[in-house]
Amino acid sequence: MKRLLLVFSALGALILAFILLPLLNTLVSALLDWQLLVETAKKSAFWQIFGLTAYAALIATMIAAALGTPLAYVLARKDFFGKEFVRGVIDVPVIIPHMAAGIALLSMLSRQGVAGVFGLQLTETLFAVVAAMLFVSVPFYVDVAFEGFRSVDARFENVARSLGASSFEAFVKVTLPLAARHLLAGAVLCWARAVSEFAAIIAVAYYPMVISTYIWEVFLSEGYRAARSAVALVLVIALLIFAALRALMKPMPE
Amino acid sequence: MLELRNVSKDFKDFKLRNISLDVERGEYFVILGPTGAGKTLLLELIAGFHIPDEGKILIDGADATKLPPERRNIGFVYQDYALFPHLSVEENVKFGLRLKNLPKSEIEARVKELMELFGISHLAKRRPRTLSGGEQQKVALARALAVRPRILLLDEPLSALDVPTQNALRVELKKLHRHFGTTTLHVTHDRAEALTLADRIAVMMRGSISQIGKPHEVFRKPANEEVAAFVGVENVLSGRIIGSGGGVARIDVGSFELLAVTPVKSGKVSVFIRPEDIVLSTAPPTPKSSARNCITSRIVSVTDLGALRRVELDCGLVALVTEQAAEELELRAEKEVFATFKATAVHVLPKL
Numbered sequence: 001m002k003r004l005l006l007v008f009s010a011l012g013a014l015i016l017a018f019i020l021l022p023l024l025n026t027l028v029s030a031l032l033d034w035q036l037l038v039e040t041a042k043k044s045a046f047w048q049i050f051g052l053t054a055y056a057a058l059i060a061t062m063i064a065a066a067l068g069t070p071l072a073y074v075l076a077r078k079d080f081f082g083k084e085f086v087r088g089v090i091d092v093p094v095i096i097p098h099m100a101a102g103i104a105l106l107s108m109l110s111r112q113g114v115a116g117v118f119g120l121q122l123t124e125t126l127f128a129v130v131a132a133m134l135f136v137s138v139p140f141y142v143d144v145a146f147e148g149f150r151s152v153d154a155r156f157e158n159v160a161r162s163l164g165a166s167s168f169e170a171f172v173k174v175t176l177p178l179a180a181r182h183l184l185a186g187a188v189l190c191w192a193r194a195v196s197e198f199a200a201i202i203a204v205a206y207y208p209m210v211i212s213t214y215i216w217e218v219f220l221s222e223g224y225r226a227a228r229s230a231v232a233l234v235l236v237i238a239l240l241i242f243a244a245l246r247a248l249m250k251p252m253p254e
Numbered sequence: 255m256l257e258l259r260n261v262s263k264d265f266k267d268f269k270l271r272n273i274s275l276d277v278e279r280g281e282y283f284v285i286l287g288p289t290g291a292g293k294t295l296l297l298e299l300i301a302g303f304h305i306p307d308e309g310k311i312l313i314d315g316a317d318a319t320k321l322p323p324e325r326r327n328i329g330f331v332y333q334d335y336a337l338f339p340h341l342s343v344e345e346n347v348k349f350g351l352r353l354k355n356l357p358k359s360e361i362e363a364r365v366k367e368l369m370e371l372f373g374i375s376h377l378a379k380r381r382p383r384t385l386s387g388g389e390q391q392k393v394a395l396a397r398a399l400a401v402r403p404r405i406l407l408l409d410e411p412l413s414a415l416d417v418p419t420q421n422a423l424r425v426e427l428k429k430l431h432r433h434f435g436t437t438t439l440h441v442t443h444d445r446a447e448a449l450t451l452a453d454r455i456a457v458m459m460r461g462s463i464s465q466i467g468k469p470h471e472v473f474r475k476p477a478n479e480e481v482a483a484f485v486g487v488e489n490v491l492s493g494r495i496i497g498s499g500g501g502v503a504r505i506d507v508g509s510f511e512l513l514a515v516t517p518v519k520s521g522k523v524s525v526f527i528r529p530e531d532i533v534l535s536t537a538p539p540t541p542k543s544s545a546r547n548c549i550t551s552r553i554v555s556v557t558d559l560g561a562l563r564r565v566e567l568d569c570g571l572v573a574l575v576t577e578q579a580a581e582e583l584e585l586r587a588e589k590e591v592f593a594t595f596k597a598t599a600v601h602v603l604p605k606l
Contacts, residue, residue, distance in 0.1 A: 155336045158303045161323040162330040163350030163401055169324075173349075177340045 030232030040229040053210040057194035060133035064141040064190050072142050076149035094139045101135055102203025109204055128205040133194035141190035148182020188245050255279040255437050256405055261309035271462040282431050284448040285441045287458035293441040297407045301330050329398030333410040335390045337382035343393050344378040350401035368396045388419040408440040445486055457481050475601045482526050488572045489527040495520045509569050512547045514600035522605040531599035532573035534591045536583050549593045556585050
């Protein structure tokens with residue numbers, strides 16, 4: 001047993017190293033190149049783009065929560081014909097190439113597409129950015145929310161109703177608080193996935209620029225060194241946010 | 255008070271079939287049956303968590319078949335109590351009252367009174383998962399009774415507890431029922447629980463009701479062999495009536511004949527005798543009354559059941575005697591004894 005755990009731990013360490021090494025390598029070399037790092041950090045464009053990315057991802061997450069929560073609840077509580085199909089559809093964005101997702105969205109948002117029928121062109125707008133983010137990240141929210149609702153025993157709702165709560169009151173006062181941790185985790189995952197999206201967004205909106213597109217552009221126009229310092233900044237911010245959320249979501253002491 | 259008329263419901267993997275009950279106001283009604291008989295589903299149906307496919311549910315004479323649970327005013331206590339884990343004990347008890355738009359002072363007063371009555375005031379701020387089983391049960395009962403339900407449904411309320419706590423809470427439930435007078439339906443598979451608590455018992459088997467009656471009726475006069483086996487009537491014999499007169503029948507059960515007080519006059523019958531109704535002795539009992547059976551038999555085995563001994567006789571009867579009696583009579587295998595039981599202790603059903 002002990003031997004087995006040892007071997008397994010060694011294998012696990014490999015994958016850990018695979019994730020950490022490139023990140024650390026980038027961070028350290030960017031830090032050593034601190035003058036360029038400071039210069040990048042001083043650019044207002046960088047912060048503007050970062051802010052816009054976070055904002056767009058927040059809107060996408062709020063839409064995912066507003067529409068995904070009821071769906072996840074129905075999926076968790078009700079058995080119906082075609083339920084597995086619905087769950088499959090929700091997960092489609094995860095398995096298709098994101099560029100393909102972007103091209104598919106283009107057929108809705110472009111002047112040549114469905115939007116054009118109404119005389120609209122929605123590409124190259126914040127709307128398009130949010131749409132692309134939502135498309136690729138909503139499965140993460142719905143899946144985690146589904147697990148959350150499933151983990152709440154339906155008998156709690158039964159008891160609440162026997163005490164006089166309508167089904168909506170039972171949902172709000174009992175189910176929602178008991179699933180809250182899952183819903184929050186799903187929202188964080190959804191937001192993080194939206195912030196990091198590139199391919200689907202670039203297909204529908206090069207501008208307004210998001211952080212991935214920005215790094216891509218810096219990489220193409222100014223080269224690896226410049227891109228590296230932008231990446232290092234993004235990494236630090238992302239890790240700070242991640243650490244803060246993890247601390248926030250620690251199980252509360254009894 | 256609560257009436258079920260031919261209620262049926264198909265749950266795909268289980269069916270409740272043609273259930274009719276009539277529970278009276280203030281009654282303590284026990285539904286007794288083995289695990290998997292559908293007792294919990296029946297309670298959930300009464301509470302309104304499921305709607306029956308057929309039949310009617312009437313509460314206070316009004317049709318409640320399709321009434322949503324929140325408008326039935328029926329309290330429900332689950333086997334594992336289902337206390338809201340995200341709320342403190344006090345908030346659990348308050349839950350129903352808060353939904354009723356009562357003045358705050360009244361809510362506080364009612365909760366305080368109930369928590370004192372149940373002796374759980376000191377637990378007010380605790381989370382349910384930190385409580386013992388017995389404490390959780392009290393909180394669940396207080397929560398259900400806080401809204402003053404018309405009917406209280408208890409789903410195996412004692413089975414999740416250890417035996418000493420069970421015994422204490424059984425007494426508690428009885429007291430509680432006297433105090434509140436709430437019409438109560440209590441589901442259990444425990445015969446002793448049913449016997450000590452019930453005003454009336456319904457025996458439930460495989461999704462339908464086999465018998466309804468007062469405890470002594472169900473335990474002495476089971477409606478069929480299945481019920482007999484479940485309520486602990488160990489002596490089930492097949493026989494034939496060979497003579498009858500004055501309400502007493504003489505029955506041949508093969509290895510011996512016996513007398514039974516029964517309206518059945520002829521034909522093939524099933525005979526039921528509770529093992530604790532059979533008295534064993536080493537000398538023939540005196541005086542010998544006519545309405546009493548006395549069979550001489552040899553002991554096959556004696557099994558220790560704690561306070562009781564189960565004695566198997568070669569005439570096919572099983573007797574339960576106290577530990578003390580067994581020692582005084584020096585009961586052991588091969589010993590010859592007299593098995594005596596009253597003709598009124600014999601329950602006879604015609605064989606179909």
